Amino acid sequence: MSTTTIATAKEVFDLLHDDLRAIEREFGDDAVSSVKAITEISDYLREGGGKRIRPSLLLLSAKSQGYSGGGMVRLGAVVEMVHTATLVHDDIIDAADTRRGRPSANTTWGNSKCVLAGDWLYMQAFRVALEERNFRVLDLLIGLTQQMVEGELLQMETLGRPVTEREYNDLIYRKTACLFEVSMRLGSVLAKVNGKTEASMGEYGHALGLAFQIVDDILDLTASEEVLGKPVASDLREGKATLAVIHSLENGTPTDREAILTVLTDQNFERVTHKEILAILSRNQSVDYAMNIAFRHAERARAALASLPDSDFKRALLWVPDFVVARDK
Template sequence: MSDLQIATAKEVFDLLRDDLAAIEREFVSQSQSQVEVITEIGRYLIAGGGKRIRPLLLLLSAKALGFEGDSRIRLGSVVEMLHTATLVHDDIIDEADTRRGRPSSNTTWGNSKCVLAGDWLYMQAFNVALQEQNFHILDLLISLTQQMVEGELLQMQKLGHLINEEEYFDLIFRKTACLFKVSMQLGATLAGAPDAIEAQLGEYGRNLGLAFQIIDDVLDLTATESTLGKPVASDLREGKATLAVIHALERGTGADREAIRTVLADRSFQRVTHSQILEILGRHGSLEYAHDTARAYAEAARLSIADLPDTDAKRALLWVPAYVVDRDR
């Protein structure tokens, strides 16, 4: 790693503010449909906000390699549309009532309309991407979509069952890290980068995405509902075993394992409480283990871009992993 100073949050925001605003406008524009309910759902989803970290990564990847063309705005809206479509479908599958502190879209419009609106957003994202007339971009997006769908189906098959760490990392790569990886690869593609550089930036996205999801899963267990904007411990109630839980299962007593299995099977905290699960995780250092694993992936992300040219965009990319690991929501 060079002696390049890591950017501050303000410096990153100042660097990308205009581009992110342009992506937001593009997202709004591309979410318009002649069918009013699609436009309504799109507006509602956009108004819900979000971290916009995927378009941020695409912008930084392109900027780090010197690309400043309009395509970065279009493709930034594409990755955010794809992400938003997955959230719509996830809420339907998980029967979620809230998202980011508001009623989920399916609570407002119903499952049938929302699954179709999610499908429309997927297709609109590909429609926008098609404007680039670049087969490699389409290859990346098609493979991404297949992996995300496969990840969702695999997770559904494993609900209520115990999984090991290898299965967990496969799931979170497909469901989350793959989109981080592709966002970075798209920026490299726009810049005309050689395969080795695209792979290098893709590795940054993969490692960052794994760290991001591990922290998401820890926050699901430990944060408050007001901070998360949704009920706490949703994963356990949905029968999902995440990294800290898997760690405790492998190291706990017979009673510990039985308590965790009960919650996963019941998909509720009626027989075993949330506080009892937290006590088990705390006793075995499982939350710290998950945090440490996320930090290791964050550091791997930083190391993967060590030999990129020293630019403001690289400084920003060096900042993102700490933001991902240290956030509280």
């Protein structure tokens, strides 16, 4: 690859291709249980694909700091197992029927088996992480898991009511940005770099994760079902107020506010349509507001890499925020 700015997803993928394939194999090997249902559910979830952005961040973090050992493949599989476990639990909590354009696992195996398979994946992730024989790795993963569980519980408590922007930021940190941050910090731990540099990598992951989730929430409101691979506006339908909606609640007319609160309370679009909500968001320029916040977080992520030595891996990390805010699904 040239030393010019990395410009495409393909270039980043080519940079990480072999390691990502190794992570896929590691994940496949690690997700085998003596209980058939667990192996089947794990395989189904793994084969569902996804962007693999979290293990990619871990790889880029480790490599940009001079690490080249096998630990990054092992821990890449670990963060993907943790992520997959949260997805299966999320689908059960949200009563989701689809995930990435396919039936969600709970529609095939039922909630009980999927809860247990998710629990098993969490424990297996910790078992694999133990092979690093590094307490800092376990400390990061334990803190991460607690934050994510607390985030789900906090979100349940906010369903059907408006939340402040501050509450929203706390929720999306726990739900998404925390795993991005830990993925970046694990790269520093592997490279035996700590203190200020690890904090900078964590800051990159934190800011990138916030940008990622804000864009995710915007797409949930504005994208088509064909592009999204799941029903649109599912957040509103579940009673969740995301950033663009919060902006219109706080800046719209009393009529706008009443219409949004009706949907949040009803958790359906029977009295107020999705089209009417989109019109309210458009009138108040709420989607633009949310996107500007996402761009701000993306810029903060790039700024956190200022002290990192120049390399193809750093250039890839500088490109990722652009990919996150420009994506359409």
